[in-house]
Amino acid sequence: MNVYDSARMADVLAPLGYAQADGPEDADMVILNTCHIREKAAEKVYSELGRLRQIKEQRTEDNPEDSGPLLAVAGCVAQAEAAEMLARAPFLDIVLGPQTYHRLPEMIARAERAAKKGAGTKGRKGAGVLDTEFPDEAKFDHLPRARADAAVAGCTAFLTIQEGCDKFCTFCVVPYTRGVEFSRPGQAVLEECRALVEAGVREITLLGQNVNAYHGAAPNEGATGVAGTTWDLAELIAQLAEIDGLERVRYTTSHPRDMDLGLYAAHGNCEKLMPYLHLPAQSGSDRILAAMNRGYTAAEYQASVAQLRQVRPDIALSGDFIVGFPGESEADFEATMELVASVNYAQAYSFKYSPRPGTPAAMLEDQVPDDVRGERLQRLQALLDSQQQAFNQQMLGRRLRLLLDQPGRRPGQLVGRSPYMQAVHLDGPASMLGQMVEVEITDAHANSLAGQLIFGAQGPDLQPTAAMAPPENTIGMERII
Numbered sequence: 001m002n003v004y005d006s007a008r009m010a011d012v013l014a015p016l017g018y019a020q021a022d023g024p025e026d027a028d029m030v031i032l033n034t035c036h037i038r039e040k041a042a043e044k045v046y047s048e049l050g051r052l053r054q055i056k057e058q059r060t061e062d063n064p065e066d067s068g069p070l071l072a073v074a075g076c077v078a079q080a081e082a083a084e085m086l087a088r089a090p091f092l093d094i095v096l097g098p099q100t101y102h103r104l105p106e107m108i109a110r111a112e113r114a115a116k117k118g119a120g121t122k123g124r125k126g127a128g129v130l131d132t133e134f135p136d137e138a139k140f141d142h143l144p145r146a147r148a149d150a151a152v153a154g155c156t157a158f159l160t161i162q163e164g165c166d167k168f169c170t171f172c173v174v175p176y177t178r179g180v181e182f183s184r185p186g187q188a189v190l191e192e193c194r195a196l197v198e199a200g201v202r203e204i205t206l207l208g209q210n211v212n213a214y215h216g217a218a219p220n221e222g223a224t225g226v227a228g229t230t231w232d233l234a235e236l237i238a239q240l241a242e243i244d245g246l247e248r249v250r251y252t253t254s255h256p257r258d259m260d261l262g263l264y265a266a267h268g269n270c271e272k273l274m275p276y277l278h279l280p281a282q283s284g285s286d287r288i289l290a291a292m293n294r295g296y297t298a299a300e301y302q303a304s305v306a307q308l309r310q311v312r313p314d315i316a317l318s319g320d321f322i323v324g325f326p327g328e329s330e331a332d333f334e335a336t337m338e339l340v341a342s343v344n345y346a347q348a349y350s351f352k353y354s355p356r357p358g359t360p361a362a363m364l365e366d367q368v369p370d371d372v373r374g375e376r377l378q379r380l381q382a383l384l385d386s387q388q389q390a391f392n393q394q395m396l397g398r399r400l401r402l403l404l405d406q407p408g409r410r411p412g413q414l415v416g417r418s419p420y421m422q423a424v425h426l427d428g429p430a431s432m433l434g435q436m437v438e439v440e441i442t443d444a445h446a447n448s449l450a451g452q453l454i455f456g457a458q459g460p461d462l463q464p465t466a467a468m469a470p471p472e473n474t475i476g477m478e479r480i481i
């Protein structure tokens with residue numbers, strides 16, 4: 001979501017003449033968009049700020065006319081620690097939360113006025129403009145319709161449809177930093193998606209902290225629409241799938257409690273909905289799940305997985321796990337290992353529990369020692385890695401449809417995403433970027449696959465174009481034409 005937010009900040013700033021700079025050395029402004037979810041992420045902000053301060057001071061030293069870049073911190077660390085942050089980093093010009101970035105132009109005007117006054121004084125204090133409110137007006141209503149990032153990013157894009165969270169898991173800061181749950185109206189989402197598709201986007205990832213709790217206002221379509229009704233996520237996906245040119249839809253992150261029949265059904269009947277789901281379990285112990293306030297048991301989680309696999313047997317599952325939540329015993333941890341073994345993940349993220357200030361779990365007495373957390377994390381990650389490896393291995397020899405979304409590291413190499421979210425490397429001309437192609441998987445690694453283009457044996461909507469001519473000088477290409 002921070003990637004999406006950063007892109008939207010660029011949209012807000014474009015009319016002011018700002019464009020992306022190559023680095024902080026030649027920038028007029030630097031915005032750090034920050035994450036507060038775990039301590040490690042939050043601490044990085046301060047080390048990065050130290051580096052930026054030096055750049056700012058150096059620029060003033062080199063040229064007294066240059067007051068250096070305006071320094072801003074955005075996002076959830078700013079939201080949670082605004083006052084402390086200004087005290088620790090008095091050289092900051094702007095501190096803003098995730099719900100106020102549509103007001104950046106006003107903040108910049110204030111900060112620039114202050115910077116002009118103080119320009120040339122080494123070590124001058126920053127403007128200290130602060131805006132971490134949860135405003136009544138939704139920021140989305142004030143963001144430009146055009147997405148400047150679409151043309152740049154190419155064929156895939158994030159689209160926030162829901163923000164905030166009312167679930168209050170006892171370990172989590174999100175309800176405090178992102179605010180209450182909010183769903184964007186269906187019409188606004190459709191319009192943003194259509195604009196992205198017009199700009200060349202073919203795959204959209206719908207975002208929300210609790211994306212499957214989505215309940216946005218349904219457009220009131222005259223005689224057929226009923227005012228006051230809402231769309232849930234499955235209905236929204238069905239509407240988005242109608243957009244010509246949009247090939248793929250994904251969504252993240254889901255809460256197991258909000259999986260419903262419509263959404264299971266969508267995984268079975270919506271072709272554009274990709275067979276990949278990130279469904280965080282967090283733990284496999286019912287005792288710990290209750291202490292986390294997750295609202296489901298391990299058996300209920302497994303039932304969700306079974307239902308998904310019934311409608312979409314090949315669905316790739318991903319998850320999040322926290323080890324060493326306060327009070328987690330060896331037996332609780334073993335229950336997590338058992339859940340993982342029974343689900344068999346295609347890919348997953350796992351973290352040591354990180355006490356977050358102000359959350360209920362941080363106040364609990366029986367914190368698990370760091371070495372125990374570390375040791376459990378290693379065991380869990382070894383199991384998850386072996387599952388990921390096995391999932392990738394089973395792709396060998398299979399034909400997969402890819403959306404080629406990035407150039408590779410080497411010249412002549414491209415990277416695409418499989419339906420199951422795997423990165424697949426292959427040889428092909430840059431002119432094929434943005435296209436859907438079919439490949440045969442020739443190699444499987446821990447974190448990616450390698451494949452060869454299949455020409456002529458296209459899938460249902462794969463139209464060979466001039467751009468799909470095989471690249472020149474590509475060894476081995478003749479063999480498969």
Ligand code: 5AD
Nearest residue numbers: 171172280320321322351352353354
């Ligand atoms: N400690 C460790 N991991 C956390 N997460 C959220 N809060 C914490 C915390 N305090 C993890 C959860 C969540 C993911 C985004 O980050 O697994 O799903």
Ligand code: SF4
Nearest residue numbers: 165167168169172174
């Ligand atoms: Fe945090 Fe997700 Fe729990 Fe909400 S549902 S409190 S975002 S972990």
